[in-house]
Amino acid sequence: MVKAVVAGAAGGIGQPLSLLLKLNPLITELSLYDVVNSPGVAVDLSHINTPAQVKGFLPENNGAEEALKGADIVVIPAGVPRKPGMTRDDLFVNAGICATLAQAIANAAPKAFILVISNPVNSTVPVFAEVLKKSGAYDPKRLFGVTTLDVVRAATFVSSVVGKPLDAPKYNVPVVGGHSGATILPLLTQSEPQIPAAILNDQAKRDALIKRIQFGGDEVVEAKNGGGSATLSMAQAGAHFANLVIQAAFAGKTTVVQSYIDLEAAPGGKGVQKEIGSDLAYFSVNVELGRDGVQNILPIGNIDDQEKTLLAAAVKELGPSIEKGVQFTPAPPKL
Ligand SMILES: NC(=O)c1ccc[n+]([C@@H]2O[C@H](COP(=O)([O-])OP(=O)(O)OC[C@H]3O[C@@H](n4cnc5c(N)ncnc54)[C@H](O)[C@@H]3O)[C@@H](O)[C@H]2O)c1
Numbered sequence: 519m520v521k522a523v524v525a526g527a528a529g530g531i532g533q534p535l536s537l538l539l540k541l542n543p544l545i546t547e548l549s550l551y552d553v554v555n556s557p558g559v560a561v562d563l564s565h566i567n568t569p570a571q572v573k574g575f576l577p578e579n580n581g582a583e584e585a586l587k588g589a590d591i592v593v594i595p596a597g598v599p600r601k602p603g604m605t606r607d608d609l610f611v612n613a614g615i616c617a618t619l620a621q622a623i624a625n626a627a628p629k630a631f632i633l634v635i636s637n638p639v640n641s642t643v644p645v646f647a648e649v650l651k652k653s654g655a656y657d658p659k660r661l662f663g664v665t666t667l668d669v670v671r672a673a674t675f676v677s678s679v680v681g682k683p684l685d686a687p688k689y690n691v692p693v694v695g696g697h698s699g700a701t702i703l704p705l706l707t708q709s710e711p712q713i714p715a716a717i718l719n720d721q722a723k724r725d726a727l728i729k730r731i732q733f734g735g736d737e738v739v740e741a742k743n744g745g746g747s748a749t750l751s752m753a754q755a756g757a758h759f760a761n762l763v764i765q766a767a768f769a770g771k772t773t774v775v776q777s778y779i780d781l782e783a784a785p786g787g788k789g790v791q792k793e794i795g796s797d798l799a800y801f802s803v804n805v806e807l808g809r810d811g812v813q814n815i816l817p818i819g820n821i822d823d824q825e826k827t828l829l830a831a832a833v834k835e836l837g838p839s840i841e842k843g844v845q846f847t848p849a850p851p852k853l
């Protein structure tokens with residue numbers, strides 16, 4: 519029996535994400551929370567003949583906590599998306615929404631796995647952590663910034679440049695660091711299958727590939743031309759990541775994925791701080807998922823000189839974004 523909650527369930531990501539979770543046979547209860555339209559989305563999905571029993575909740579009558587009660591996993595795509603010309607940092611207005619949801623989770627579902635999609639992920643994950651800490655409900659093993667879309671894009675773009683687009687599902691290209699521009703660090707030298715040396719050694723091709731992975735989000739924002747950012751690809755990536763967390767926790771199926779987490783979640787975090795030459799508190803790393811969430815943090819491993827330069831740039835940009843999230847003070851609740 520697994521209860522999943524989507525917060526921001528009526529939005530561009532929320533709706534297809536909720537659909538994909540409804541199709542997950544491991545989920546038996548699915549609660550959809552949003553400030554608008556969630557009951558309608560819930561009734562619609564509830565007609566699908568899969569096990570999950572779906573209910574929709576609005577803020578009235580303490581709806582957030584009612585939705586969250588007994589949750590095993592909460593996936594959060596609540597908040598404003600980008601328009602052309604904006605950076606993810608311009609979305610820091612979402613910090614308040616994240617703080618409110620974190621408090622509701624602390625009150626109603628303190629043991630839930632928390633998967634943060636809301637941008638700017640580099641800052642919103644620390645916002646969640648700080649609110650949970652204040653309520654004594656923080657377990658770093660259970661808090662994840664969802665960076666899966668970067669990994670999905672890396673596999674797609676690499677397989678295409680290699681000339682094997684139909685093999686996209688077979689590609690695994692780790693992406694570490696954070697989730698915005700220069701903080702997104704694709705480890706092309708660790709790609710499996712390997713990227714041919716002729717491509718890796720072609721500086722122009724390699725730079726273009728890295729740039730496309732780092733700025734894939736902008737590609738969608740520009741194409742949607744004011745209509746928002748990635749929603750469908752994000753829903754797929756988010757549902758995939760949620761499924762891996764559920765499989766590890768409830769079906770004993772351990773996996774290694776990348777996610778943006780607190781490096782204190784497991785002892786391996788100290789080793790990563792050594793590798794990156796910094797005491798950054800959060801970083802997207804290779805995470806071994808287990809019954810309690812983060813079971814182990816694995817090393818970044820061998821990277822070449824170009825990746826080392828990109829790593830230094832990622833570390834430099836991440837520091838202030840993390841600090842901004844840590845220092846955020848939520849507005850006092852309205853009386
Ligand atoms: N992590 C990633 O890789 C990634 C990828 C794509 C988008 N995003 C981010 O996800 C967020 C959502 O994007 P979208 O396209 O779905 O936006 P959207 O505007 O379509 O949907 C957001 C939803 O959040 C709801 N919401 C607002 N305040 C809320 C609150 N306090 N509680 C619950 N729900 C609330 C809105 O009513 C809306 O339905 C954005 O911040 C976007 O930047 C992250």
Ligand SMILES: O=C(O)C[C@H](O)C(=O)O
Nearest residue numbers: 600637734735736747748
């Ligand atoms: O680009 C955005 O603003 C949304 C998301 O972070 C993405 O990577 O698509």
